[in-house]
Amino acid sequence: MILRVLRLWLVAMLIALPLAAQEPDAPDYKSWNKTATSAEETVSEAKISDTKLSDLRAEMVQWRTTFTEAQGVNADQIATVKSQIAALGDPPAEGQTEDPAIAKRRAELADTLAKLQAPGITAGEAATRADSIIRTIDKLVRERQAVKLLRLSPSALNPVNWTEGLSLFRWMGAWIYDETIWRFTQPSNYDTLRNSAPLIAVLVILSGILMLRGSRWMLGMTRWLLGKTAMRGRNLISGFVSLGQVLLPFIGAVLLVTALQLSSLFGPILMELFRELPVVLLLIVAAWWLGSRVFPGQPGAESALGLAEEGRAEGRFHVVMMGVAVGLEYLVINWITPRAEDFLGGAGTLASDKAQAVAARADAAISVLQAPLQVFAGLMLFRVGQLVRRQLKIMQAQDDDAAFRLNLMRWIANALIVLGLAGPVLGLIGYVSAANALIWPAITSLGLIGIVAVLQGFVAEFWVVITRSEERRREALVPVLAGFVLTLAALPLFALIWGARREDLMELWTQFRAGFDLGGVKISPTIFLTLVVIFAIGYTVTRLVQGALKSSILPKTTLDRGGQNAIVSGIGYIGIFLSAVLAISAAGIDLSSLAIVAGALSVGVGFGLQTIVQNFVSGIILLIERPISEGDWIQVGSQQGIVKAITVRSTRIETFDRSEVIVPNADLISGQVTNWTRANKTGRLIVPVGVAYGSDTRKVSRILQEIAEAHPLVMMNPEPFVLFTDFGADSLNFEIRAILSDVNFSARVRSEINHQINARFVEEGIEIPFAQRDLWLRNPEVLATAVQAGAASAAPQSVPHGVVPHEPAQPVAPPTDPLDAGRDAVALSDNDGAEEGDNR
Known part of the structure; x- marks a missing residue:
């Protein structure tokens, strides 16, 4: 009855709670349905251009984000209603009834819950539809990329296509010449030049200084910091200073292009070329700088990748040449290719048939232009791969501990050799896009690997400055972890380099943020x-x-x-x-x-893991019951020593010869353990003593009693006592039994008592016996006969005077030891007549 009253009171309180569903600004589902239907029709036709397809995908992503946010509407109210429903208890089973008030309240809450969940369910359905459209767009884009990658272009090996390349160069030169001559013939351009002459002169002078001398200045400053300065962290400072070798020439090139643009003497086509040249210069200078960090020219300087000093000059040359190849490819892709059809077809709109013919000519011309660059870049990749393989042999002989790094570098070197051969071959055949997708990403990936290595070196140098220790700085934990983090951060860049779209990475990031299911558990x-x-x-x-x-x-x-x-x-x-x-x-x-x-x-x-679990539980029992503690002297089986540490799995014991014994905790719980110092440090000491027969036993007991009582570590309560234990085979046996205040010193106490016993016995004339044994010979007559025979054979024979005895033709065996003949006749007697041998 009381429980029923309490339940009704709880229901009344729940009814009194104010509950109002939020009415947030809901998405415009009418507009969404119209947009989604149009997008699905457009994607299904697959006639939309790549640019419009990318815009459509961005719009779908925005809609999906809106719906995903809308799924969390009324989350707090939904949780409250669910808790209220749970508070009402389990619904009645089939055939049973419950209180009408509770049933009514349960129905109201269920209806409210359905209304609160409706916006989230609708948003979830819309988000699923948007996600489906996005996936369809991604699939279409990937199919187009695959078709483009496998497209067969005109082969550069066909001499017919060479004329198209020559025609492209001829028309490019003609266009540039015509527009430049026209610019120089306009008086207004000269007026502009005169007005801007001071600024142009300043820009040209600054650009010349920065481009011609800036890199040399920074290089000299870097060498001075490395060679003349002994301060800690000089490598870090010189590394940042060396960046000026890249930035100053680039800034000078930008200033020069600005001066040329202010002069108004050059046409749009040539100015576009000038605007691209600073980027080309930046690529080349950056490759030179990166090559100097990976293959440093200064003797004794450390390579960013830990390479040996052999072949560094060759490595720097190949890296710079790859930078030149990448710069020229950048010009072909960003300046020549977009204008190839204009150069070959002339300005203006062309008919469809003529436009297709011009596009085919432009495709052939670009293939011819890219073929030498692909061959040159492939050769550099091949040579760098060979250089790295030679370096690996040297590094493996010098350092056997870097197996993982060496294996990774070996894999990279083999991949470079393969790509350096396969890329140019594909390009010459006509698969220009496939060759470009292999060669240039490989070179860019090498540059990214070098940048990651250089950044890790900067972190290592910074760690040197903090810790003030230069010993094996690259192998320290923090630089290694920094390299790992940098590598993880570079993975998206590697993906972009090798053809991944930014949209794909953003999609992966969105899925990662949304989390993933692990056995029904949402992890984000x-x-x-x-x-x-x-x-x-x-x-x-x-x-x-x-x-x-x-x-x-x-x-x-x-x-x-x-x-x-x-x-x-x-x-x-x-x-x-x-x-x-x-x-x-x-x-x-x-x-x-x-x-x-x-x-x-x-x-x-x-x-x-039953053994590990058993030891773990045993360790907990040891920590709770504490049958042993740290510092105790224990004995487990044949091992004894001092307990140094008790962990959850094992106990560490330091033996008296300073070795460590690891004992599983289960052995301490289930086995027999002797703890000499658990309750206290007192312990009994027994010292056996033997005296010769005929000694005064009372006198011996008195002397031993005095010696025991005189020792400072022997306790007097209970007092020590001496026992006359038995009559031994060689001595009268006594025992000193005493309780020590600290049993840890039992060995020293025993030694000291033995010293005093020996000194007192010498003073009192008491003899300490030693074991004696009588030797009996069995069949002594055999031994006597053997001795006589040996003596006779060893007697010298007389030789006539002047006669030299001849040496025997065969070696004569040495005479037999007379004792050997009787050795078998000797035996040790035991109780039955054999002899007992004890050589003590």
Whole structure:
């Protein structure tokens, strides 16, 4: 009855809660449906140009973003209503009824929930439709790219096409000549030149200085910083200064183009060429700078890629030539190709048949122009690949630890050789687009690899400045991690270089931000960052609490060191566990869907990791029960020593010969362990003593008692005592039994007591016996006969005077040792008549 009243009261309170669904500005679905239908029809016909297709895709992306944002409408209200429905309890089972007020409230909340969820459901359907159109556009674009890549152009090997290339050059020269002559014949241009003459002169002088001397100045300053300055971080400073070798000539070229434009003496076509020349110069100078960093010319300078000093001059030459090839290709693509049809067909609008013929002529001319560049660039790629392979042999002989880096460089070198051969061959055959898609991305990728390596070198130099240590700076953790991060950041650039569209990368980024499902759990960057940040904060707080307990609080308590370490370790485990739980909860990850998977995996994990789990549980038991603690002297099996650390998996013991033994915690729990110092450090010492037969036993006991009581580490409560234990085979046996205040010094106490026993026994004339054994010979007559025979054979024979004895033809065996003959007759007697041998 009480529960029923409480439930009705809760329902009344829920009814009293104000609930109003938000009515946000909804997307214009009418306009969207019209736009989507038109886009689907346009894409299905596949007659739209690439530019319009790109614009249409951008519009669809904007619509999809709008719908995605609209899916989160009323999220707070939906969560509130769901919690209210859950508070009403489970709906009645089939055939059962519930309170009318609760049933009415459940129906109202269900209707409200449906209304709140309706805008999100509609937006989700529209977003799905927009995403489908985007995917269709991407598929169409990729098909067009594939067709363009595999298009067969006129072959440069065909001499017929050479005339088209010559015609292109002739008409280009004629156009430029005509418009330049016309410009020089206009008096107004000279008036403009006179008005701007001072500024033009200044620009020309500055450009000449920067282009001719700027790079040399920066190079000299860089060499001075490397050779004359001994300050730390000079390589970092010189690296930034060396960038002036690229920037100053480029700035000079831009100033020169500005001066030429102010003169008004050159026509549009030639000025367009002049505007492209600074970029060409920038590419060449940048290649020269990058080559000087990868293949430095100064002896002893470190290469950005860690290359050896052999072949560096050749490497710099090839890199500069690749920069020249890329610059010329840039001119062909951005200046000649867009105007090829105009040069060959003349200005104005052409008929369709004539336009197709002019386009075919332009295609042949461009193929002829690009063929020498492709061959030249392919040769440079081939030579660089060979150079890198030679470098690998030298580097492998010098450094055996960089196996991964060497294998990666070997793969790159082989790829360069293959591309350097395949690219020009495809271009000469006629697959100009395919050749361009292989050669120029390969060269650009090499440049990007060099830039990443140079940036990593800058980070390493900066790390040297911070840590003030130059030893193996590139192999330090921070530079290696920086290189890894730089490589990850360069992956999108590599994708763009090799033909990926910016739209494709943006689509991947959108999908990444939206997250992905992992066993029913939604993982997104926001969730991941929340998880990492919350866990990092919890982990830091745990470590701070552990540090405060270990250094400030626990030392002031009466707990021993083992108990303090156990508390600190327990706080660490609990803190990490709570940090993980809080991080998962704050990130909003629902792990209930992974329960079945976790249950299935637990069986396999239980079999595979049962030993680790057993040791982990044993470690927790050790930390809670504390049968052993750090600093205890324990004995486990045949190993004994001092406990140095107790972890969740194993215990580290330092033996008395200063070696470390790692004992699994399960052995300490399930096996027999002797703890010499667990309760206290006191322990019993037993010193056996033997005296000769005939000694005064009472006197011996008194002397031993005095020696034991005189030692400072022997406790007097209980007092030590001496026992006359037994009559031994060689001595009368006594034992000193004493309790030491610190059993850790038992070996030293035993040694000191033995010294005093020896000294007192010498003073009192008490003999310490040693073992004696009688030797009995079995069959002594055999030994005597052998001795006599050996003596007779060893006697010298008389030789007549003047006669030289002849040496025997065969070597004579040496005489037999007389003892060897009787050695078999000797035996050790035992209790049955054999002899017992003890050589002590």
